[in-house]
Amino acid sequence: MLNWLTNALRGKVCLEVEGAFPERLLNLCAQRGVLFWNVEWLEPTRLRFTVTRRGAAEAAALGERVMCTVTRGGQWGVLAFLERFRRRYALLIGLALSLTAVCVLSQFVLTIEVEGNRAVPTAVILTELRRQGLRPGVYGPGLDEEALRTRALLQLPELSWMSVNLYGTRAQVLVREATPEPEVVDETATGSVVARASGIITRMDTLFGEALVEPGDTVLEGETLISGTVHLDAPKYSELPDLGTLQVRAEGKIYARTWHTLEGEIPLTAQTKCYTGAEHTRWSVTVLGQRFVFFGNSGIPFSEYDKISQVWELTLPGGQEMPLAIQRETMRAYTTAPAAVDGDAARALLKSRLLAQLEELVGAGEIVRTDFTAREEEGMLHLTLQAECTEEIGRFVPDKNTQEKEADP
Amino acid sequence: MEENRRGLLEKTAEALDLPGEIVAGLPHLELTGSRQLRMENHKGILSYGSEEIHISGGRMVIKVRGKGLELRAMNAGQLLITGAIQGVDLS
Numbered sequence: 082m083l084n085w086l087t088n089a090l091r092g093k094v095c096l097e098v099e100g101a102f103p104e105r106l107l108n109l110c111a112q113r114g115v116l117f118w119n120v121e122w123l124e125p126t127r128l129r130f131t132v133t134r135r136g137a138a139e140a141a142a143l144g145e146r147v148m149c150t151v152t153r154g155g156q157w158g159v160l161a162f163l164e165r166f167r168r169r170y171a172l173l174i175g176l177a178l179s180l181t182a183v184c185v186l187s188q189f190v191l192t193i194e195v196e197g198n199r200a201v202p203t204a205v206i207l208t209e210l211r212r213q214g215l216r217p218g219v220y221g222p223g224l225d226e227e228a229l230r231t232r233a234l235l236q237l238p239e240l241s242w243m244s245v246n247l248y249g250t251r252a253q254v255l256v257r258e259a260t261p262e263p264e265v266v267d268e269t270a271t272g273s274v275v276a277r278a279s280g281i282i283t284r285m286d287t288l289f290g291e292a293l294v295e296p297g298d299t300v301l302e303g304e305t306l307i308s309g310t311v312h313l314d315a316p317k318y319s320e321l322p323d324l325g326t327l328q329v330r331a332e333g334k335i336y337a338r339t340w341h342t343l344e345g346e347i348p349l350t351a352q353t354k355c356y357t358g359a360e361h362t363r364w365s366v367t368v369l370g371q372r373f374v375f376f377g378n379s380g381i382p383f384s385e386y387d388k389i390s391q392v393w394e395l396t397l398p399g400g401q402e403m404p405l406a407i408q409r410e411t412m413r414a415y416t417t418a419p420a421a422v423d424g425d426a427a428r429a430l431l432k433s434r435l436l437a438q439l440e441e442l443v444g445a446g447e448i449v450r451t452d453f454t455a456r457e458e459e460g461m462l463h464l465t466l467q468a469e470c471t472e473e474i475g476r477f478v479p480d481k482n483t484q485e486k487e488a489d490p
Numbered sequence: 491m492e493e494n495r496r497g498l499l500e501k502t503a504e505a506l507d508l509p510g511e512i513v514a515g516l517p518h519l520e521l522t523g524s525r526q527l528r529m530e531n532h533k534g535i536l537s538y539g540s541e542e543i544h545i546s547g548g549r550m551v552i553k554v555r556g557k558g559l560e561l562r563a564m565n566a567g568q569l570l571i572t573g574a575i576q577g578v579d580l581s
Contacts, residue, residue, distance in 0.1 A: 104535040104536065104537060104538050105534075107535050107538070107561070107564060108534035111534070111564045111565050111569070112534075112566045113566075114565065114566065116565070117563075117564065118562060118563050119562075120538070120561040120562075120564075121560075122538050122539055122540060128538070
């Protein structure tokens with residue numbers, strides 16, 4: 082194995098010697114230090130032996146000195162292999178260009194990988210990074226990762242940490258998301274709990290403050306339910322009528338039966354598309370983030386059209402997308418014409434919209450009963466929702482004095 | 491004159507019990523079994539064949555007899571012959 086490797090690296094040449102006394106050449110080679118082996122006596126005046134690539138020329142010269150004809154039988158080795166390509170200029174130019182392309186292109190960022198994000202979408206991070214200069218096709222050594230990282234973090238408050246690492250053509254972006262700040266309740270602000278909606282109170286859980294209403298009472302929207310002004314009674318047998326008042330932050334849960342009326346409308350006719358059959362196709366290629374339209378006019382000859390885009394991206398076997406994509410855009414022309422809308426479908430659509438609106442209004446409360454009333458008027462379908470709900474109606478309102486204090490610098 | 495000097499060196503080496511191949515440059519033959527013969531201080535190949543190889547040893551000629559003889563390696567001072575060696579004659 083070692084011999085094979087040595088011969089492969091230094092190369093070997095097979096020589097055929099013909100002359101009256103070919104053994105003289107062997108003796109001369111031995112004296113001059115020309116390495117040879119595999120001596121084969123073919124005929125009394127002809128022999129074959131192998132020498133190193135470096136010693137072949139000297140052996141040939143020595144052969145002339147002893148009146149022998151030295152012929153090269155064949156050569157073997159890495160250098161002999163490479164010598165074959167010495168005159169293949171096109172191959173050499175192609176090889177040089179390929180090496181240059183590899184050296185130059187490896188300096189550009191081709192893929193960007195974002196890792197560590199959960200709630201923040203990758204697209205949001207990539208968009209911000211693109212805005213800051215990191216995108217497929219950018220020159221890697223020209224990037225200032227530290228400045229880029231700082232600028233991107235300032236624009237993405239949802240992230241607490243970011244690291245940008247360049248590995249050849251791959252940019253790895255590691256992020257950590259920030260812990261959301263808990264809602265801070267200002268305990269020093271005094272105020273009252275008022276009704277968010279009108280209704281009949283069913284239950285009250287007063288934590289702080291003085292309750293002004295009780296279950297069974299009917300309250301209007303904006304009416305104070307728990308007051309932040311607590312009256313302090315005088316001690317027993319005291320001559321004072323009372324000890325005055327104490328301002329606190331009123332807190333409590335007030336549940337009530339409420340009634341809501343919501344209205345919605347939808348047109349009974351709609352504009353529908355009628356495709357004319359005319360189409361316009363445009364091809365483009367996106368290389369390193371740059372889009373080139375290479376076939377089809379940029380002008381679109383239709384006033385109203387649908388655009389259908391199909392994108393074929395170059396993807397590596399591992400699923401890694403490369404910054405090379407071909408895009409086909411097909412514009413299909415259409416005209417619009419009014420068409421009647423199905424009444425039942427319109428009613429169902431409007432009903433679902435109103436219910437969604439009511440659920441958002443009630444929040445954690447419960448919808449007890451709903452009643453819908455529909456009417457058609459001037460080509461419109463009007464739907465009225467009357468609902469009875471059970472919900473929490475308390476809403477904290479700070480005192481005016483507190484607000485004034487907060488506003489006072 | 492050269493012959494006399496060589497003879498003197500050879501006798502001196504023998505008398506003083508010194509290695510002759512070093513003092514007088516005498517040929518040194520080493521036979522490993524019957525498949526390999528190594529020789530030092532040779533003076534060149536005189537004739538070569540698969541059944542007989544003649545090597546110059548200065549004042550003598552070493553004839554190696556055998557079958558499938560092959561000169562595996564050779565340099566200015568040493569050579570290696572392999573094959574089925576049947577005999578070595580000095581003349």
